[in-house]
Structure formats: C-alpha cells, structure tokens
Amino acid sequence: MDSESPLSELLCFDLYAASRSVTSVYRVLLDPLGLTYPQYLVMLMLWRHGDRTVRELVDELRLDYNTLSPLLKRLEARGLLERRRRPDDERSVTVLLTDEGRALQEKTRDVPKAISDAIGLDDAVIADLQEALRTLASNATAHAAHMSTNTAK
Amino acid sequence: MDSESPLSELLCFDLYAASRSVTSVYRVLLDPLGLTYPQYLVMLMLWRHGDRTVRELVDELRLDYNTLSPLLKRLEARGLLERRRRPDDERSVTVLLTDEGRALQEKTRDVPKAISDAIGLDDAVIADLQEALRTLASNATAHAAHMSTNTAK
DNA sequence: AGCGACTACATCGCGCACGATTTAATCGCG
DNA sequence: CGCGATTAAATCGTGCGCGATGTAGTCGCT
Structure with missing residues (x-):
C-alpha cells in the first residue's frame, strides 16, 4: 500500500489483505460444496468433535452469536445439521450433524492439501x-x- | 481452534481471527471519528497521496469496485470527499478531499501509536x-x- | 466513419461481522 | 420461596466483501 506508514499500520493492512486472499482460495474450493469459509469452520468443528452447543462454537471459533445464529440457521435449512434445545437447560441449543452433514465431510478431503499448496x-x-x-x-x-x-x- | 488439523489450515484460522481482532482495535479508535477501517484506508491514501481515481484506489487497496463504490458514496455523503467525472475520460471518476476531509486527518494523529501498542x-x-x-x-x-x-x- | 472489444464504474444480491436490543431460562442470595 | 442478576440465544440495522450483471465511454481496426 504505502511506504511511509509506521510499520504496525502497514502490517495491519497486509494482515487484512492476506486474510481476504486466503478466504478467496477457500471460496474456490468450497463454493462447489455450497459452503462459505465460516460455514466450513462450523462443519469442521462438528466433524472433528461431535455435537456442540452454540456457546461452544462461539468460544471455539471466536465468532459472536449474532454471526453464528443466522449461519447455523442456513446450514440447518440446507439439511446439514439440526438445532435442538437442551432438555436440561432450555436456554442452550445443541447443534448436531444430519447424515447429509456427515456425508459432506468426504467431499472436503482434498481441501487441506489445496490450501497448503496455495499458501506456498x-x-x-x-x-x-x-x-x-x-x-x-x-x-x-x-x-x-x-x-x-x-x-x- | 484445534490441534489435529494440518498446519496450513490452522494458520488460516489464526489469520482470520487475527485480522478480525485488529479490525476491532481500529473500530474502537475510529468509531469516534465516524470511520470504519476500510474507510480509514481510503482516507489515508488521499491524505498521503492526494487525489486518486477510483481505479487507483481499487489497485492500491486491493478492494473491488463493488466494495469501494458504495463506500466512497458514503464518505461523500458525510462531506469528507467529492467524486468528479474526469473531463478527459468520462469513464473515470476522480476522488478528492473536501476541507472537512482534510481536517479529519488531525484527529487520527494518535492512531498509529495506539495500534502499535495494541499489537504489542x-x-x-x-x-x-x-x-x-x-x-x-x-x-x-x-x-x-x-x-x-x-x-x- | 463504423463497430466490436475493452475499460471504468455502478448496482444488485447474499452472507458475513458486529454493536445494540430483546426474550426466555436459570442462578444466587437473602 | 421470591426476585434481581446473569446467561444463552435470537433479532435488527449497518457496512463491508464479492460474484454477477448492467451501462456508458473509449479504443482499435478496418
């Protein structure tokens, strides 16, 4: 961008640009699966660690409820997961995979390698x-x- | 997030999280000035390098027209800048600061140091x-x- | 001069991010 | 037990980010 900014502000810009460039690589890979990068992160958590409450996803992905709530709603609408109120604490919602959601994992098998190659x-x-x-x-x-x-x- | 992902996917997540955390620091600093981080980047370019065409901003900030067009419209609506069709090429639009836009620079004097401190x-x-x-x-x-x-x- | 290709910019639609507010359930403490 | 405080989640509004599409204006080539 520039050359006369203080180092840390230039770093922030590079960080911002790098993050978007990585997302664009994920987009190419995930779009055929109908997933966005944040959606893929949620699916990763569920594939690896099983059912999670919304709160656990909030903590683990460092996203807010107001980002995750509608995102989970969309994934549920696509039939990849289900949201269920916990009987023991009616405030909490457990997110769990459907068969279709589980099946999707296989299609992401080549993603890690592709990302690794793109990062270089x-x-x-x-x-x-x-x-x-x-x-x-x-x-x-x-x-x-x-x-x-x-x-x- | 995780511990059994390939290294590069973990890196991407950290990159994503770090970028958002930096933006949140900028938000605290810029919100009192009525600017967002991308808006601040545009203002920085204009303060440092003077009038730019939209195309130059697109190239220098690595953002797209469809991000910058409405962003510039908002900055114009706030009276910080003006958009003017070039007489020599009616396709191009030159973006130039108003007095109010120039005056705003002074209020950002402490931003670089605050960012540097926050980065640590x-x-x-x-x-x-x-x-x-x-x-x-x-x-x-x-x-x-x-x-x-x-x-x- | 005429016309197709290209360019600069704008607009639309959708999905994040995130501050602010709302609702319902649970907890804590006297 | 009762009630204020806290917690989990959802909703609303605004501003990006970006793919897709639209629209003038300019260029290149004959």
Whole structure:
C-alpha cells in the first residue's frame, strides 16, 4: 500500500489483505460444496468433535452469536445439521450433524492439501507465522476490550 | 481452534481471527471519528497521496469496485470527499478531499501509536510477519485466480 | 466513419461481522 | 420461596466483501 506508514499500520493492512486472499482460495474450493469459509469452520468443528452447543462454537471459533445464529440457521435449512434445545437447560441449543452433514465431510478431503499448496510456505515459516499471529490476536483483543471500557484515554 | 488439523489450515484460522481482532482495535479508535477501517484506508491514501481515481484506489487497496463504490458514496455523503467525472475520460471518476476531509486527518494523529501498542510486537517480529504475509497473499491470490479459471482439477 | 472489444464504474444480491436490543431460562442470595 | 442478576440465544440495522450483471465511454481496426 504505502511506504511511509509506521510499520504496525502497514502490517495491519497486509494482515487484512492476506486474510481476504486466503478466504478467496477457500471460496474456490468450497463454493462447489455450497459452503462459505465460516460455514466450513462450523462443519469442521462438528466433524472433528461431535455435537456442540452454540456457546461452544462461539468460544471455539471466536465468532459472536449474532454471526453464528443466522449461519447455523442456513446450514440447518440446507439439511446439514439440526438445532435442538437442551432438555436440561432450555436456554442452550445443541447443534448436531444430519447424515447429509456427515456425508459432506468426504467431499472436503482434498481441501487441506489445496490450501497448503496455495499458501506456498514451508512448515517452519508457517509455525513462526502462526505463533506471531496468535500473540498479536491475543494482545489486540485484550487491548480492544480494555480501550472500549475505559472511556478516557 | 484445534490441534489435529494440518498446519496450513490452522494458520488460516489464526489469520482470520487475527485480522478480525485488529479490525476491532481500529473500530474502537475510529468509531469516534465516524470511520470504519476500510474507510480509514481510503482516507489515508488521499491524505498521503492526494487525489486518486477510483481505479487507483481499487489497485492500491486491493478492494473491488463493488466494495469501494458504495463506500466512497458514503464518505461523500458525510462531506469528507467529492467524486468528479474526469473531463478527459468520462469513464473515470476522480476522488478528492473536501476541507472537512482534510481536517479529519488531525484527529487520527494518535492512531498509529495506539495500534502499535495494541499489537504489542517489536519491529523485528513485525517485519518478519509482514514479509511472510505478503508472500502468502501473493501466492494465494495467484493460486485462487488459477484454480477458478481451470474448471478441471 | 463504423463497430466490436475493452475499460471504468455502478448496482444488485447474499452472507458475513458486529454493536445494540430483546426474550426466555436459570442462578444466587437473602 | 421470591426476585434481581446473569446467561444463552435470537433479532435488527449497518457496512463491508464479492460474484454477477448492467451501462456508458473509449479504443482499435478496418
């Protein structure tokens, strides 16, 4: 974008651009399956770890209810999953896969390799990158929370 | 999120989460100014480099017309900029700052430092991170373009 | 000059993100 | 037990992101 910005603002722009570019790769792969990237993340959780409450998905994917609620509704409408109120706590909703939802997993078999190829970085670089991103996200999230509670500077 | 995914898919998730966390920091900073992060990026370009055509903004911010067109319309509606058809090429639209748009720059003086603090990484790490992200984005964009033109595997 | 290809931009539709608000169920504490 | 506080989830509104489509304006080629 630029050359005279402070380093951290340039980084943020690169992060923003990189994230969108990765999503666009997922789009190419997932569109034939009728899934978006966030939807794929939900399906991944269910395939790997079985039934989850909406709250667990919120925590694990770091998305909000207001993003997940309609997203789950769409996945349910497509017949991939079912939402069921918990009998022991009527506030909670358990999300569970249908047979069709389970069957879809097979069609995603080649996704990880395709992503790995598209990224084109070797594992050592990826590991470093990942650690830096996690630190960054953790710092930023904490900072944002703190800043918005403190009205004053 | 997980521990048994291939490394590159985990990285993508971290990238996605990190990008949103950074945006949330910008939100805290920019909301009092009535700007979103993408809007701030446009204003940055205009503050630093002066008048731009829509096409130049598309290229420099790597956003599409269908994202920028309504965004610029909103900024124009707020009186921060003006859109003007070029006389020499009636297809092009030049975007230029109003006095109010120029005046807004001063209120963003503390943003870079606040971002730097929120990120909480030292410059060496940031530089590495940035290079990896640029390589990744460049690879991914090329790959996505290639994959979608090739219908066959 | 004429016409097809290309370009710059706009518009539409859909699915996120996310702040704000609402509803219903459960918990905690006197 | 009763009632205020908390929690889980849903809904609404706004602004991206982006595929698909539409519309002028310009270029290239004969």
